[in-house]
Amino acid sequence: MNPWRTNFWRNLACAVLLLVVGLSLAANWLAPAGYARQFREATDAAPSRVHWLGTDEIGRDRFARVLYGTRISLLLAPAAALLSTLMAALVGGLAGYLGGVWARAAMAMTDLFLSLPWLFLLITVRALLPLNVSPLFSVLVTFLMLGLLGWTSAARVLCSSAGSLRESDFVRQARASGVRGARLFWIHVLPNLKAVLLAQFWISIPVFILSEANLGILGLGVAEPMPSWGSLLRELEGLISVGEAPWKFVPLILLVVVVTSFQLMLSKQEQAA
């Protein structure tokens, strides 16, 4: 494998992600109109000097909404991924390390979670939440739910990895030297799961971005007027042809570019390793 080529793709993916994050963080300057203001005299408008990507059905600047939506999806998806990876490390890693009945019990619980239809579970959880919450709170709750429900697949992988580490020579040696319990887990097992944890973290980010987009398409998830990629993708529902309003595809293109960049970074990282 040519290392230059590997680095090129990884660097390109990194650069794309950095550019997208940078643009979204600069939303206040690039799109001063804000994501919520309704220009009711210019609804569903085509791109113009004032509105670079046109306006949505109730006259909100689409460029501003894409930038702010990107900020929300891109900042909170990694946060949810971090939460789910930590939970997976705790449940899966610990179960694998302890083995025996603990591992079986943890995996049974994981299987139970995996068998639940997560979309309906999210809809149910959303319905049980208090109604009178701010849009910002709704965003946090949406990603928190995604993080809390999305740890199961990673937990299985970590359980298996920790199980094999438990029987490895260096862990036996540490155990023979008197290292026991939590210290053995934190000092000797967990650091050796780092590569798996990182991989699971990177994999989870696009999964959560797409999950939020799915919820948004159903009209759930992030509350109005706050944008997210999911709510922006809903604009494509009524389109009959691509040529009708190609600028409405920008959120979709952005989503594909970001998810591809994450995947590219991950696969090239694995190849390099």
Add this chain to the structure above:
Amino acid sequence: MATEITRRRAILAATLVAAACLGIFTGSASAQGELRFCLRSEPKTFDPLKVEDDASVAVRYLTGGVLLRMNRQTQALEPELAQSWKVSKDGRQITFQLRSGISFSDGTPFSADDVAYTVQQLMDPALHSPTGDAFRSGPGNTETKILSATQISITFPAPVAGLDRQFDQVAILSAHSGKKEMAVLGPFMVDDYKPGATVLLKRNPNYWKTDAQGRKLPYLDSIRLDIQPNRDVEMLRFKRSEIGLINSLDSEYFDKLAATSPQLVHDAGPSLDSEQMWFNEVAKSPLPGYKKNWFRSANFRRAISQAINRDDLARVVFRGHAQAAIGPVSPANKFWFNAHLKPETYSPDAALKALQGEGFRMENGTLKDKDGNEVTFSVITNSGNKYRERMATMIQEDLQKIGIHVNVVTLDFPSLIERMTQTFDYEAILLGLTNVGLDPSEQMNVWLSSSENHQWNPSEKSPETPWEAEIDRLMRAQASSADAQKRKESFDRVQEIAIEQAPFIYLVNRNALSAVAANVQGASPVILVPQTYWNVERLAVK
């Protein structure tokens, strides 16, 4: 050879003349093609008395013969199988003079026996006929008296509001046919049904109506109803000329179609359907006391109503294919609409002033009540309905102008209904009401304070406010009277009270939008269901 050709020509000409003559006598020459359109769900039944869902209603309309039919264009009641009718002064009895010489689709003759049989079935408590519910005005039996083969009198135990109009929904069954509900008196009959795919209707050869030239109706040979729940697919199929009609067209699709083929789309003006918002006024709801006080105050509700820009909702959300709602009845309902009512004027300043009169005050752009509580509430609507979500978002911005912070929440429909009817754990709801009938009696379940569907405060043991008691009295008065003018006076007052007290904040009346393909002739879309094929027997496809 020449003689042979001449003879052949003569035979051909004679055959053509014979065919043409036969056509005139049988009416088959006027039959023109197959009309296709979509049902958005599977018909649940072909028994006209058990019909409840929209798809079954459509099949009933196309196949069922009724005694009286409301003309969907003029909204006047017209004779069909009954030549004439008379309602008694007390509103309990109706006498029909039936047409003679009519047969069901299977050839069984139609008589007063069939009407008596249908009414007995309709009122049979064991059948639980949803159509029959409109006739169940009080305890006791319904009596049918056959006066002759073409005359029948029906007496109900108590007055039935709008008695004659209710017969628009009653398709007459045959008392004697072995085919039961498949023997029909309407223009078409069910020929084939493939669950999940199509319902094929063929013209009823025994249909009794003729056009002005004496040609037998209907003109169409058949109607193919494709079961298609996806509106995008329905639209694409219409664009490909695979179907000929679309009822209840989406305003976005309407505009897209209008941009390319303006002659195919029809905006019949405001429909009977309304979009409305209401606050939770249930005393036992788990809301904090100060919010209950806001929501139970008519001045608060009216101020909110004043601060909503309905014209913008109609123009932006429905792209101009809606009208700002005036009250509980759409102006499309020609007889029952109270023409003295005026639309609410959008005025955030007046709204703020009214709220200040109630002790509310503005502090740093936020409205607070007299106890210092910030005025904030949530509005729930059903997820997936983009029009309602957009309306809620626009209301959010409108109310922000008077310092009220609104949180828009979209919930799946079952969760929303549970909060609305079981737990009462909500603050405000934005939903729509689909009205099919014109008569106010069909809204009894909404207006009576004891009703479960009295949305803002369901199932009150006794009216909790004087104005609800007044509405109860007026609704009962109109329902028990046979005098149309007196009924209108009562219902006009109900509409006035509804505006004064604003238990519902009426937002917009959506327009009735439809599309008719260029090859479909005779269509004249109207606001009432079924908009495009209300005159189906006179439609033709070329």
